Amino acid sequence: MDFKSTFADWNVGFKERPLVISGPCGAETHEQVLTTAKQLKLQGINLFRAGIWKPRTRPGSFEGMGETALGWLADVKQQTGLPVTVEVATPQHIELALKYNIDVLWIGARTTVNPFQVQELASALKGVNVPVMVKNPVNPDLALWVGAIERIYKAGIKKLAAIHRGFSSYENSTYRNKPNWEIPIELRRQLPGLPLICDPSHICGNTFMLLYISQFALDLQYDGLMLESHFNPSAALSDAKQQLTPEQLEELLSKLIVRNPTTDNALALSKLEDLRDQIDEVDDQIVTLLAERMHIARLIGEYKFNHNIAVLQPERWEEIVRTRTLSGVEKKLTEQFILSLYTLIHKESIYQQTQQMEKEKDAEGESKFSNH
Ligand code: PEP
Ligand code: MN
Numbered sequence: 085m086d087f088k089s090t091f092a093d094w095n096v097g098f099k100e101r102p103l104v105i106s107g108p109c110g111a112e113t114h115e116q117v118l119t120t121a122k123q124l125k126l127q128g129i130n131l132f133r134a135g136i137w138k139p140r141t142r143p144g145s146f147e148g149m150g151e152t153a154l155g156w157l158a159d160v161k162q163q164t165g166l167p168v169t170v171e172v173a174t175p176q177h178i179e180l181a182l183k184y185n186i187d188v189l190w191i192g193a194r195t196t197v198n199p200f201q202v203q204e205l206a207s208a209l210k211g212v213n214v215p216v217m218v219k220n221p222v223n224p225d226l227a228l229w230v231g232a233i234e235r236i237y238k239a240g241i242k243k244l245a246a247i248h249r250g251f252s253s254y255e256n257s258t259y260r261n262k263p264n265w266e267i268p269i270e271l272r273r274q275l276p277g278l279p280l281i282c283d284p285s286h287i288c289g290n291t292f293m294l295l296y297i298s299q300f301a302l303d304l305q306y307d308g309l310m311l312e313s314h315f316n317p318s319a320a321l322s323d324a325k326q327q328l329t330p331e332q333l334e335e336l337l338s339k340l341i342v343r344n345p346t347t348d349n350a351l352a353l354s355k356l357e358d359l360r361d362q363i364d365e366v367d368d369q370i371v372t373l374l375a376e377r378m379h380i381a382r383l384i385g386e387y388k389f390n391h392n393i394a395v396l397q398p399e400r401w402e403e404i405v406r407t408r409t410l411s412g413v414e415k416k417l418t419e420q421f422i423l424s425l426y427t428l429i430h431k432e433s434i435y436q437q438t439q440q441m442e443k444e445k446d447a448e449g450e451s452k453f454s455n456h
Contacts, residue, residue, distance in 0.1 A: 085237055088277035089244050091307065094188065094215045096130045096167045101342055103281065103308030105169065106333055107133035109323035110146060111153035118159060120315045123330035125164040127337065131188060132157075132166040133310060137177055138322055139194045146321035154184040161185070169217070173201070175208035182212065190217040191232065193249055193286075197221040202232045206239035215243035217281065224251040224264050226271060233275065245279040246271060247310060248301075250287035260289025260326070263297065269304065281308035285326045291317075294328070295336050302342055311336070374429070381433040385440030395437050401430060 091098035106124050111117045111134040121132050134157060138148040149156075157168045167187035172178045173195045181189055195201050196219055209216065216236050221228045229246065237244060248268040250261025272280055282301035284294045298309055314320045317327040328336065347353060388395060405426060412422035 085234055085275060086277070087237070087242060087244075089242060089279055091130075091245075091279060094167075094243055096187070098130055101307055102302060102340075103131070103279075104129045104337065105131040105133050105281070105308060105310040106313045106330075107168075108135070108314045108320065109285075109312050109327060110135040110138050110148055110321055111156055112146070112149065112321050114156050114159070116315060117153070117156040118163065120313060120330065121160040121164050121166060123315060124313060124333070125166055127330055127334045129166070129333075130308075132160055132164070132168045133190075133312075134168070134170060135322070136170045136181075137173060139171075139173065139192055140322070151180055154180060154186070157186065158184050161187075172205065175204055178205065178208045178212075182214065186214075188215045188217065190247065191219060191236075193219045193222045196229060196232045197223060197225075199228075199231060199235070202235050206235040209236060209239045209241055211240065213243075214241070215245070216241050217245045217247050219247040219249050219283070220251065220267070222252045222261075224262075224267055226267050226274075229267075229271060230274060233278070245281055245308070246275075247281045247283050248287075248306075249283035249310075258293075259287055261287050263287050263300075265300075265304065268306075279307040281310055282306045283310040285310070285312040285323070289326050291326060291328055291332070294326075295339055298336065299340055302340060305345060377429070378432065378436045381436045382440040385437035386444055388437065389441040389444040395434055395441070404430065 091103045096103065104127075106127075106129045108116065108120055117134060124132060134153065136148050136150060136153045136157075138146060140147055154170070157170065160166060160168055169188035169190055170177075170181055170186050171192045172181055172189045173192060178189065191202065191205060195205070218229070218233050218236060221232070233244060233246060246268070248263070248271075250259060250263050251267070252261050268280060268282075271278070282298065284297035284301065287297055288294055294311065298311070301309065311333060312323060312327045313330055313333050314324075314327040315329065317324055317329060320327050385395070387393075405423065408426055409419050409422045413419055
């Protein structure tokens with residue numbers, strides 16, 4: 085999939101990074117939607133969002149106002165001039181959204197996980213000229229995210245964007261949905277022409293970390309931000325804890341620093357080049373050292389095979405983690421980084437050792453065979 089998409093073709097008044105999408109988690113009442121939208125209009129947002137059909141984890145929660153609320157969004161367009169976007173999860177949602185001239189559609193995280201459902205949406209989008217934003221699936225699976233984008237693209241939708249809203253996990257975390265930044269970074273490497281939007285609201289699940297996550301996303305050169313807002317967040321029927329008032333949104337936006345992708349200051353550029361050359365050299369050494377380490381691991385595999393010793397000795401692993409952490413922390417690396425790094429190195433080491441042991445076993449089997 086080789087394409088370039090830009091918000092400039094979306095008819096959402098986009099002039100500069102970041103594109104700002106805001107509005108309530110869910111459209112609840114005519115008053116809530118209109119009051120919030122009018123206040124947001126003053127903050128200069130590009131696109132007004134509101135959930136019309138809400139995918140809720142448990143039944144009995146507020147599930148959205150459906151078609152009635154589409155009429156409210158038509159009023160938002162008419163009274164503020166703001167373009168509007170809603171989540172669609174079924175072909176019928178698409179049909180209704182288009183009937184009410186919704187400007188942009190988005191596919192939610194719980195839909196992206198299901199290729200059957202995404203394909204149904206793709207089929208319903210054939211021949212339609214509407215921009216579509218695809219949220220990441222709830223689970224940290226890049227291929228599923230890319231697959232959903234491909235299905236929509238193949239249906240002829242070329243105005244596309246991805247929304248990063250974080251990934252759910254069973255363990256407790258400071259995040260509602262862990263960002264796992266390496267996944268959107270890899271998405272960007274695989275699909276460089278695809279605009280990337282961050283949804284800090286669903287990553288954080290609260291309002292106090294929103295600025296930090298928004299700034300982090302901008303520093304990774306995201307193209308847009310989707311932030312939930314409500315004229316009275318504490319009364320919201322869904323996601324009350326993570327919604328900002330329009331004034332709070334304005335404050336957050338005013339604090340963001342949009343850094344440039346590069347600079348035309350020749351001196352700064354040459355200094356950067358120089359530092360990057362140094363990084364390239366260090367990386368080369370890292371790869372050489374890792375290859376050496378794995379070579380030794382294979383020798384150990386051979387030795388363990390010949391002496392019938394098990395691959396994993398938990399005490400040895402324990403000792404590696406302890407000593408490497410001590411030495412790493414002394415050198416200003418974090419404990420978490422050392423643990424993650426060595427978990428990866430150790431996994432590869434064990435793999436290399438077992439491969440070697442398999443080889444030894446096969447060789448032994450062959451020589452026995454040839455002796456008979
Ligand atoms: C939402 O945007 O309100 C929503 C339901 O998001 P997600 O699909 O990311 O959970
Ligand atoms: Mn929400």
